[in-house]
Amino acid sequence: MTMADEHPSPETLRGKVLYIEDNPINMSLVETALEAYPGITLLKASTGQDGIRLARSEQPDLVLLDMHLPDIGGLEVVRALNEDIANRHLRVTLLTADTLSMDIVKAMSLGAYEYWLKPINMATFATALQRALGRGKDDDKR
Numbered sequence: 590m591t592m593a594d595e596h597p598s599p600e601t602l603r604g605k606v607l608y609i610e611d612n613p614i615n616m617s618l619v620e621t622a623l624e625a626y627p628g629i630t631l632l633k634a635s636t637g638q639d640g641i642r643l644a645r646s647e648q649p650d651l652v653l654l655d656m657h658l659p660d661i662g663g664l665e666v667v668r669a670l671n672e673d674i675a676n677r678h679l680r681v682t683l684l685t686a687d688t689l690s691m692d693i694v695k696a697m698s699l700g701a702y703e704y705w706l707k708p709i710n711m712a713t714f715a716t717a718l719q720r721a722l723g724r725g726k727d728d729d730k731r
Contacts, residue, residue, distance in 0.1 A: 603628035604650035604722040609640030609666065610684070611659050615707065619653065622714055629722065637661035641669045648677065651721040654701075656685040656692060667696040674700035680721050684709065 606629055610616045616633060623631050632647055634640035637658040644652055652670070656663035663683055673679040683696055683704035693704050702721075705713060 599626045600628065602626050602718060602722045605630045605632055605647060606651045606653065606718075606722075607632040607634065607640065607643055607647065607649040608653045609634045609637065609658065609663075610653070610655040611635045611657075612655070615655070615684075615709075618709065619714075622709075622711060626718065629718070635659075637663070637666045637669075640666055644670055644673060644679070648673075648679075650680070651718070652679065652681045654681055654683050656683055656687065656690075656696075662692065664692045664696050664699075667699050667701050671699050682717060 606623065608616060608619050608631060610619070610633075620631060623629050632643050632649060634643050637660050640652070640654070640658075643649075654663050654666055658666070663685070667674070667681060667683075670679060670681065674681060680702040681700070683693055683701050684707055685693065685704060686707045687693070688706070697704065703717070
Protein backbone atom coordinates (compact mmCIF):
# COMPACT_ATOMS: atom_id res chain seq x y z
CA MET A 590 0.00 0.00 0.00
CA THR A 591 1.39 3.38 -0.94
CA MET A 592 1.01 6.67 0.84
CA ALA A 593 -1.34 7.77 -1.96
CA ASP A 594 -3.63 4.83 -1.08
CA GLU A 595 -3.82 5.95 2.52
CA HIS A 596 -4.49 9.62 1.70
CA PRO A 597 -6.49 9.98 -1.51
CA SER A 598 -5.86 13.10 -3.53
CA PRO A 599 -8.70 15.61 -3.95
CA GLU A 600 -9.16 14.40 -7.53
CA THR A 601 -9.86 10.81 -6.46
CA LEU A 602 -12.45 11.51 -3.76
CA ARG A 603 -16.00 10.87 -4.96
CA GLY A 604 -19.35 11.20 -3.30
CA LYS A 605 -22.17 13.42 -2.15
CA VAL A 606 -21.97 15.85 0.72
CA LEU A 607 -25.17 17.38 2.08
CA TYR A 608 -24.69 20.63 3.97
CA ILE A 609 -27.67 21.67 6.08
CA GLU A 610 -26.97 25.31 6.94
CA ASP A 611 -29.04 28.50 7.00
CA ASN A 612 -26.12 30.96 7.11
CA PRO A 613 -25.15 31.94 3.54
CA ILE A 614 -21.58 32.87 4.55
CA ASN A 615 -20.95 29.43 6.10
CA MET A 616 -22.52 27.77 3.04
CA SER A 617 -20.27 29.79 0.75
CA LEU A 618 -17.15 28.78 2.72
CA VAL A 619 -17.94 25.08 2.31
CA GLU A 620 -18.83 25.55 -1.37
CA THR A 621 -15.48 27.23 -1.94
CA ALA A 622 -13.60 24.51 -0.03
CA LEU A 623 -15.28 21.77 -2.09
CA GLU A 624 -14.22 23.36 -5.38
CA ALA A 625 -10.87 21.59 -4.83
CA TYR A 626 -12.73 18.23 -5.00
CA PRO A 627 -14.20 17.82 -8.50
CA GLY A 628 -15.62 14.37 -7.70
CA ILE A 629 -17.73 15.61 -4.80
CA THR A 630 -21.26 16.82 -5.34
CA LEU A 631 -22.56 19.35 -2.83
CA LEU A 632 -26.22 19.22 -1.91
CA LYS A 633 -27.57 22.19 0.04
CA ALA A 634 -30.47 22.68 2.41
CA SER A 635 -31.23 25.76 4.49
CA THR A 636 -33.75 24.14 6.84
CA GLY A 637 -33.79 20.95 8.85
CA GLN A 638 -36.88 19.61 7.09
CA ASP A 639 -35.36 20.19 3.64
CA GLY A 640 -32.17 18.53 4.87
CA ILE A 641 -34.04 15.44 6.07
CA ARG A 642 -35.89 15.22 2.74
CA LEU A 643 -32.64 15.54 0.74
CA ALA A 644 -30.80 13.06 2.97
CA ARG A 645 -33.50 10.47 2.34
CA SER A 646 -33.91 11.08 -1.39
CA GLU A 647 -30.28 11.67 -2.38
CA GLN A 648 -28.55 9.33 0.13
CA PRO A 649 -25.40 11.41 0.63
CA ASP A 650 -22.16 9.93 1.91
CA LEU A 651 -21.67 12.71 4.45
CA VAL A 652 -24.00 15.22 6.10
CA LEU A 653 -22.65 18.43 7.57
CA LEU A 654 -25.31 19.65 9.96
CA ASP A 655 -25.64 23.06 11.56
CA MET A 656 -27.11 22.61 15.04
CA HIS A 657 -29.12 25.86 14.90
CA LEU A 658 -31.58 25.92 12.02
CA PRO A 659 -34.61 28.17 11.51
CA ASP A 660 -37.24 25.40 11.66
CA ILE A 661 -35.94 22.51 13.79
CA GLY A 662 -32.72 21.95 15.66
CA GLY A 663 -29.88 19.70 14.64
CA LEU A 664 -30.81 17.21 17.35
CA GLU A 665 -34.24 16.72 15.74
CA VAL A 666 -32.57 16.21 12.36
CA VAL A 667 -30.31 13.51 13.82
CA ARG A 668 -33.34 11.85 15.45
CA ALA A 669 -35.16 11.84 12.10
CA LEU A 670 -32.13 10.36 10.32
CA ASN A 671 -31.34 7.84 13.05
CA GLU A 672 -32.42 4.86 10.94
CA ASP A 673 -30.26 6.02 7.99
CA ILE A 674 -27.32 6.50 10.34
CA ALA A 675 -27.72 2.96 11.68
CA ASN A 676 -28.68 1.11 8.49
CA ARG A 677 -26.76 2.98 5.79
CA HIS A 678 -23.85 4.05 7.97
CA LEU A 679 -24.68 7.65 7.12
CA ARG A 680 -22.06 9.94 8.59
CA VAL A 681 -23.43 13.07 10.19
CA THR A 682 -21.00 15.72 11.38
CA LEU A 683 -22.44 18.39 13.66
CA LEU A 684 -21.30 21.97 13.16
CA THR A 685 -21.78 24.44 15.96
CA ALA A 686 -20.41 27.61 17.48
CA ASP A 687 -21.38 26.25 20.91
CA THR A 688 -19.02 24.38 23.14
CA LEU A 689 -20.10 20.88 24.08
CA SER A 690 -23.81 21.08 24.90
CA MET A 691 -26.41 18.53 25.96
CA ASP A 692 -27.87 18.58 22.42
CA ILE A 693 -24.46 17.63 21.00
CA VAL A 694 -24.09 14.84 23.55
CA LYS A 695 -27.58 13.54 22.70
CA ALA A 696 -26.94 13.78 18.95
CA MET A 697 -23.67 11.89 19.33
CA SER A 698 -25.43 9.19 21.36
CA LEU A 699 -27.96 8.87 18.50
CA GLY A 700 -25.20 8.17 16.03
CA ALA A 701 -23.76 11.49 14.89
CA TYR A 702 -20.20 10.79 13.79
CA GLU A 703 -18.38 13.82 15.15
CA TYR A 704 -18.77 17.51 15.84
CA TRP A 705 -16.75 20.51 14.79
CA LEU A 706 -16.67 23.96 16.27
CA LYS A 707 -17.27 26.86 13.92
CA PRO A 708 -15.54 28.46 12.21
CA ILE A 709 -14.59 25.29 10.35
CA ASN A 710 -10.90 24.47 10.33
CA MET A 711 -10.08 23.68 6.70
CA ALA A 712 -7.40 21.10 7.61
CA THR A 713 -10.00 19.27 9.74
CA PHE A 714 -12.47 19.57 6.86
CA ALA A 715 -10.04 18.00 4.36
CA THR A 716 -9.16 15.15 6.72
CA ALA A 717 -12.83 14.46 7.43
CA LEU A 718 -13.64 14.34 3.72
CA GLN A 719 -10.89 11.77 3.25
CA ARG A 720 -12.26 9.68 6.14
CA ALA A 721 -15.84 9.87 4.92
CA LEU A 722 -15.27 9.50 1.18
CA GLY A 723 -11.91 7.76 0.93
CA ARG A 724 -11.03 4.13 1.50
CA GLY A 725 -11.84 4.31 5.21
CA LYS A 726 -15.52 4.74 4.40
CA ASP A 727 -15.98 1.04 3.66
CA ASP A 728 -13.71 -0.05 6.49
CA ASP A 729 -16.17 1.40 9.02
CA LYS A 730 -19.05 -0.76 7.71
CA ARG A 731 -17.93 -3.96 9.39
